[in-house]
Amino acid sequence: MTPAGRQRRESVRLQAAELFEQKIKPAEVARRLRVSRKSAYQWHQMWRDGGGRALASRGPSGSRCRLSPLCLEKLAAYLEQGPAAHGWVEDQVWTAARVATLIGRKFHVSYSVSGTTRLMHRLGFSPQVPARRVAERDEQAVKAWKEATWSEVKEPGRPAGATSASRTRQASPAGRPEDAPGADAAAPR
Template sequence: MRYPEGGGLTAERRAFREGIRLQAGEGFAAGEKTAVIAKELRVSVRSVERWRRAWREGGMEGLRSSGPANAPTVTDAQFAVLEEELGKGPSAHGFEDERWTLVRVQTLIRRCLRVSLSVATVWRLLKRHGWSWQAPARRALERDEHAVELWKKEVWPRVKASRRHVEPGSSSRTKPASR
């Protein structure tokens, strides 16, 4: 079961599921059949088979929870080091201008922390610690405000408009209105 706040199970739910696996382990030790254990615990036979393999390989410890699946790959101590490096600015790390892009932060993490993260993971890491993307402080010198306003008024409405004409009173976009 996934949660909208970023996934995984709560600690309480993880403990509950671990309890079910440990009950299955007691059944394995007693020599009960897989189908009987599945029916008693109201779980799938396939799950019980997977748990039995883990029990054979690691005993009851093999059935214990290994913690959240999405544990952060960068610890708080490592992030403190990263924050210090980010505070020095991009030029201190060899970048030509003063913008921190996600790719640059990714490169910095790889250099300083020796951890390889995807760009999406870098974004989630920064967001989790209260950082946001950098918006330009000023508009481009080449920007023509008159041309932009003209485009918004004349071109954009045509681009935005639907390409298919729908008859008034039609309940479907594929059928014309009946007469």
């Protein structure tokens, strides 16, 4: 949740506390604040148990970042240097797995790939997916093969008129041949 979203949610909860103090029922609080009844009833229970302070925010949820602000600055600088500066010379792509390895090497902290992705987004980076190509690939030979050979090898598709785009309707029993299954359905009952 964004900081603005957290602030709005806390503001709504504090408004709910004020309404509860005025003896307004949770269902009416839900209607006035445009929240679910379930939330209003949960907030009412929290308010009864601990007052307005019980509805105040406790800060963002989730685990805390295991890197200090100084380490985060260093990590951003390392990412700016590029992968080649840290031993990945095959391509200039920061994958989440590579960044997790870099964090482990430089800061001796273990991060999962998904945790690394969130951390990268927080720093303004996004993980990239490397192109899976053979290092010895000859682009000119591939292009020549596509132009010369592919059209010969490729099987022809269906002709344009062979298909129908109309809705499927059951045929009328009157139009069936007499020996076809269901032909007797045409007889009046």
